[in-house]
Amino acid sequence: MAEICVSVGWTGVGSFTTTFTRVYGMPPTAYRARFPAPETYAMVPSCILKFFGRPKNKSFREDTAGPPP
Template identity: 40%
Template sequence: MTPQELKDLAHLRRARDLIDREYAEPLDVPTMAQKALMSTAHFSRRFRATYGETPYSYLMTRRIERAMALLRAGMSVTDACMAVGCTSVGSFSSRFTEIVGQTPSAYRSHEHPAVKAMPTCMAKSHTRPVRKASSRIEEAAMEAAT
């Protein structure tokens, strides 16, 4: 890894830490890019290449992850939505369903006894949502591999 790539990685980590720390605040890609000391376009490309998803996608995944914990604790869908920094319950619900595979209301209504029995650090790791690549991307990857 070149010295410049190491510097870029350190700057990207600062931006990712900003997202992890201030996920409930109104964050946009230009603000994240500024934290990484990069132009918006360069930041978006490098972030995706490094972490496998766009900065906004990463932000929304972190928000959904935090919302999952709030919903397990019994918070209402609307309150969880607002608590994690989303402003539209409809958009939040759509993104939640896309990432988790069920609606926020359905997720909230299920029992989560295994998660409650785990230490918080383990529960966070085991319940972290994993964004699945769209079928179009998977098809392109399969086609490129052949």
């Protein structure tokens, strides 16, 4: 968290946590615990699932002779 805070312009984790608590009414750890992890509700488009779910071995023969003369 410290690396993220500094990379987006905060001077340290303490100043970020104080401001976060003031704005959201709870510290970042309590806020994170309130919500499920993103991977539990992130939707993956079906086209992506189909692409990565396709068999890796070809089940048909492709013409490797090249274009006709």
